[in-house]
Amino acid sequence: MSALDTRPGEPPHYSQVWTFRTPRARLALWVGWVALVALFVWCWQLMNENTLWIFVTDAPSQAADIGSRMFPPRLAYLPELLMPLWDTLNIATLGTMGGVILAVPVAFLAARNTTPSALLVRPVALFIIVTSRSINSLIWALLLVAIIGPGLLAGIVAIALRSIGFVGKLLYEAIEETDARQVEAVTATGAARSQVIHYGIVPQVLPAFWGISMFRWDINIRESTILGLVGAGGIGMKLQSSIDTLAWSQVATILIVILGTVVVSETVSARVRQALI
Amino acid sequence: MTASTSYPRRWRRPPQLVKTRRWRLLLPLLLLGYLILALSSLEIDAGRVVEGLSRGARFVQGFLQPDFTSRWQDIRQGLIESLTMTLTATVVGVLVSVPIGIGAARNLSPRAVYLVCRSIVAVSRSLQEIIIAIFLVAMFGFGPFAGFLTLAFASIGFVAKLLADDIEEASASQIEAIRATGASRWQLIHYAVQPQVMPRLIGLSLYRLDINFRESAVIGIVGAGGIGATLNTAIDRYEYDSAGAILLLVIAIVMLSEYGSSHLRKYLQ
Amino acid sequence: MLTIDQLTKTYTGGDTALREVTFRVPRGQVVGLIGPSGAGKSTLIRCINRLVEPSSGAIRLGETDLVNLGGRELRQARRRIGMIFQEYALVERLTVMENVLSGRLGYVAFWRSFTRRFPGRDIENAYRLLDRVGLLEHADKRADALSGGQRQRVGIARALAQEPELLLVDEPTASLDPKTSRQIMRLITEICAERQLPAIVNIHDVPLAQQFVDRLVGLRAGQVVFDNAPDRLDEETLTEIYGAEDWTATDQDDEEPDFASQAQGSLRLVGTAI
The missing domain is CATH 1.10.3720.10 (MetI-like)
Structure with a gap:
């Protein structure tokens, strides 16, 4: 690899010769992904403005409670x-x-x-x-x-x-x-x-x-x-x-x-x- | 062509679907019997229906002259909740779907993983959003967070199933070629499977985004937040002009997103 | 008698498919229409029964001016014109009998066609036609259960069920093997002779056309460049119609074809066939 690095006028690594996408397309793709992540975070905060996290942390015990009440199903019904x-x-x-x-x-x-x-x-x-x-x-x-x-x-x-x-x-x-x-x-x-x-x-x-x-x-x-x-x-x-x-x-x-x-x-x-x- | 030959003057179309004579007679009778039974179990209160007609007319009027302003605060809040939970649920749902989808592909995964993933998919698909929402609201309390969880869970069944089917259909020869190079399982997925199913995954995600928005308008009815809750209130109060406005907004957004996603899919391919 | 006068067709895109085409087809004559793909053959015969709207010019069948008809009159004119299609265009999921009877649709009321209660005379005639094309025992089969040659025979029977005064035939042999192609062409020409029916046959295969038709009309880029007896078609005219490369390619794909001798060879072959 170092041999490749030292030659003047040539790309230092094959990876610079062969890339999957053009630099511009790659940039657009990255911007797209970053925008999506930012959008996600923003939406998440907006959505959970009024969420009461006490209820959320309480959920497992609620689930266990409902689960135990559901079982066994009342077949007489x-x-x-x-x-x-x-x-x-x-x-x-x-x-x-x-x-x-x-x-x-x-x-x-x-x-x-x-x-x-x-x-x-x-x-x-x-x-x-x-x-x-x-x-x-x-x-x-x-x-x-x-x-x-x-x-x-x-x-x-x-x-x-x-x-x-x-x-x-x-x-x-x-x-x-x-x-x-x-x-x-x-x-x-x-x-x-x-x-x-x-x-x-x-x-x-x-x-x-x-x-x-x-x-x-x-x-x-x-x-x-x-x-x-x-x-x-x-x-x-x-x-x-x-x-x-x-x-x-x-x-x-x-x-x-x-x-x-x-x-x-x-x-x-x-x-x-x-x-x- | 001999003029003396005589040909039949009658022709009946041979039966195409039901070939046996007995069933051809029996099927319409059965159908008729069912219809009589089913219709007789309808208890139609004629007075109520007549009364309903005038209300129906009022609703149509509300739909034609929607009132966006008087409940705008509620509508805005509902729309924000719906849109945000649609997006977050789709993103999370798709992210979780990818490993499950890979796990549920018979040609890639060990048998035990395959069975576990397929049963997750089956559970998620067989329960309807609204039923999941009922449970999640009971567990997590009212509001869009329960809605978000509902939609994310429902997305998993949908996306993972179609993704797994796609991977199973992905060209076996390409997978074999990469396998022959001595690639590990993850390299196999990266080089042989991902390029084949990636465009489809993007298409599926956009499609699911559509579905999630439509569903977000429904699960609010059982308390999971979003525009559905606003709609439910409007209808309960007989405010048909506000309800009309909400429905028009839903239709407009669905049309927009269908139009947008078809363009985005074309652009990405 | 069919008269076509100064017929021009320009598509909305601006492509001119036909330029002032003029010819007439007398009773009982079978005219072969030859020319390369895109020369306007298909457009020409579709202008006659108005599946394609002509831009200008006149088309007369007997005394009727076909160009200016509309609605009911157009349908009545269409039922006088039988059409046989490339790749059969049968309604695949209907029975052979229904396909033949569909030739009577222009004559019967909607409720009769809806309940499949065609008049006894139509049914008798349909059986006679099926017998004539050799498919009597296939009447109750579905059209998609037949072979290519059989389907084209159903197509012929459907066109004849209309009791037409003119037959339009669009590439009848395009998807058939050489032997079946000859059988179908023979059947069409025999029937035209029996009934003194005039016919226009679009056809790709020049030797086949020369073997069966009474007269050839050559189209090139929407214009008539040849109109004469089949044996008057020479190498020069063929080149004019098809262009040198095109028309040798239909004969032989070998490398370095000796163009002149091959052309003459195939013409000679055709000459003996006639």
Whole structure:
């Protein structure tokens, strides 16, 4: 190495000949990382302005306390959970159906190749999709409980409203990815627009449609288990009342039931999707 | 072509999906039966729904004429909490995810480590943010710190799972080539795995940042701070114009961050 | 009879695909349209059924001026023009029968096509066409279960189901092997002869075109540079259409090709085939 160092006019070390990035890019990268760290520290301080650290240091004992109360889960509570579980399934299933039915026209209006007007209609459809996607189903439920009152209906509508964005987005992307030549061929026969969509596009997106719907149903099962926290029916209502009464052993039972339901629905959805494709 | 040959004048589309006749008849019946059962378990209070319609109209009005000013202090505080906990939770979540993700990759880790890491991932993924938040609020008290922990924990499941899957999919031939040079496990990760999965990790982090912001608007409902708490209060007070303002802000930020992250990803690649 | 008069197409980007193309196709004549990629062959036939909007000029099918039609009239004009596509463009996930019946879409109401209840006459005719192209027993198969040659036959049956007055054929043999290509070209020309159908066939393969069509039109950079009987096409014109390198490359990729003798050789070969 020292031999390399002494030669005049040559770089002292191979590492100066070969570098992974140009100096400028490296500098930019470093500045980026430093900025991120600074941002993190600043955010951390801002966030914890009002944090009471006594509670935080107390957390382990709290956790131990809750843990000991949760165990053993109160299995005698199970029969009471059957009706809410049925409600939860209904919220998810009916909500998915409603959402899918509403999402289909939105998707066709949003896809570049099927929208009647890219300037007027498409932005509206895209806005519906973004709005629905940005707002979590729990917030939709919160709103709907305030508007139409607590109960299953609020849950179903919340799930449906949230599903429009998800299904609509994936479906319109599938529509845009269809093979344009097949559509062109149907157009060339003199078919009307509705027939072109029905013969040229629908067969191509049908598998994607069923896959997306099953996928969303699976997610909706998951989400509908907690809608009861804001009063929108289902097993979440039991969760809420058990937490309110500090019945942690019941909470444990409910969590087990929720986990089981989620696992089952995930398996069913995966199986059905496989069978469809 | 012989003119005398006669051809059928009827044609029925052969069944594509359900091939057996019995199921073709049974499935619609089952579906109908389910729908009747499910719909009958709905107890719709017509009077309440009608009453709801006028409230719904008021909400739509609030959404169209949002009121940013009268609750601006609360909204500002909520937004600051949401944004800060989103960022800190994503950073911490991703930092923790990297070792767990590597540990959960079958082709890199010893079996025991693999199983431990995969079970962490499984627990984090199967519990929903809101349920985690309930527990963490019970342990750490109300406020954004519990929210931060919730989002960080949820991020771990998400990022580590996708990272581990990515590493497992990373080109085996490249890993083999570096392994053949006699590299240690960490050198292997640095030279063979990191270059392949780094762009994806950045993409995942940005995606998770999006998700965390959206979730931060939710977990406030159970007391974990952020804009969700503000929203919850606004709806409880029937202040639909303030609620509309909050929702519009959430939508705007989500759109901005989606737009920004897609650009950043393009720039980084 | 199809009349194309001073047809020009300029794309919005400013590229001119067609410049004042003028020719007519009488009843029963099969016209081969040759030219290098990008010469405007595909644009030309798509202007005829208005899948591409022409910029100026006139196209008349019988008495109908195709250029100024819109909406319902355009669809009615389209159903008089059958089109056969490069790489078949069948709706892959529909059955063979549905693909053939889709040729009737311009004639039936939406609810009939939606419920797949086409008129008995259409179904009978579809079976007859499938028999004609040799696919009668495949009617209930899904289109993506067929081989390339079979799919193109379905494409032909679909176009014929329209009972067209004109056939537009876009590179029908582009993804088929040489033997199947000949079978498909033979089928198309036979059918045109049976029905006295005029046809325009875009085709890359010059010898194949010379073997089957009644007349050749050569396009270069959107202009007609040759319009005559296939056996009048000589080496000089081919060079004018394709450019020297281009067109030898389609024949042989060997090093140092003896250009002149090869050109003549392939022409001679074609001559004997006719």
